[in-house]
C-alpha cells in the first residue's frame with residue numbers, strides 16, 4: 516500500500532497532469548479554442564457564481580435575455596417596447612413593412628403603426644372615411660396629394676390627410692413613419708383640410724402650471740377630431756397634474772428616458788417605446804437621464820363623448 520501510494524504521487528498524477536495539458540493544446544490546434552469570446556463567456560472560464568456579482572444590467576444585454584421584455588398589455592394601458600414589435604407587409608402598401616402597435620383590439624378607436632419604407636415603397640389608402648396622420652422619424656417620404664403636388668417630408672415633418680382624400684407616399688431610401696388612422700367623426704358643415712408641416716415650425720403653447728414645452732401639430736378648430744401633441748421635458752421635469760380624463764392616447768417616445776406611471780404601475784421607458792392609454796387611466800411622466808425627453812401624443816378632441 517505504502518509503495519503504491521508513493522507511485523501515485525511521484526509518477527501517476529504528474530503523468531495525468533501532462534496528459535491533460537497535451538489534450539488542451541491539441542484541442543487548441545484543432546481550433547476549438549480560437550474564439551476568445553466563447554472562452555470568456557463559457558462556464559469554465561469564470562469562477563462559479565460569478566454572475567451574482569457581475570449581473571447583466573445594460574439594456575443591450577437585457578434585450579437578449581431569453582423571454583425578457585419590458586412590454587406589458589393590461590386592460591387600460593399597454594407598453595410596447597421595440598423588442599416586442601412585429602413587422603409584416605402592410606396591407607395595400609407596396610414593399611413596406613409595418614408594425615401595428617395600437618389597434619381597436621385593445622379598445623382604442625384608432626390605429627397607430629410604424630411603417631418601414633425603402634426604395635420603391637408606396638403607400639396604400641386608409642379605409643374609406645378614415646383620416647390619416649403620418650410623422651417621419653427616419654429618412655424622407657414623398658407625399659403626393661389629391662391635386663398631384665408632391666411634398667418632401669423629412670425627419671420631424673408630418674402630414675394630415677382628410678378622410679377619403681386621394682394621396683400616396685413614396686420613398687427612395689430607408690424611411691420610417693409613425694402613422695395614426697381613425698374613422699373620422701363627421702360634423703355637419705365642417706371639413707378638414709390637408710396639412711403638411713414640421714414640428715420646429717410650430718409655436719410653443721402656454722402650459723399653465725406645467726414646465727414641459729408643448730406644440731400641437733394640428734389646428735385646434737372644431738373640424739379636427741384629434742390632435743397630435745409634441746411634449747418636451749428636460750431631465751428632472753415632470754407632469755404636475757396627475758391626469759385622469761375621458762380622452763385616449765397613443766404615445767411614441769421620440770427622445771430620452773424616464774418613468775411613465777400608468778394606473779398603479781411605474782414603467783422605466785426610453786426612446787422607441789410606444790404606449791396605449793385608455794380613457795381614465797391615471798397617467799404621469801417624469802423625465803430622467805441627461806438629455807431631453809420628447810414624445811408624440813395622439814389625443815381625441817372636439818367631440819361630445821356621449
Ligand SMILES: *[C@@H]1O[C@H](CO)[C@@H](O)[C@H](O)[C@H]1NC(C)=O
Nearest residue numbers: 642643644645678679680701
Ligand atoms: C367616403 O367614401 C365612401 C366610399 O366611397 C363613401 O361611402 C362616403 O360617403 C365618403 N364620405 C364622404 C364624407 O364623402
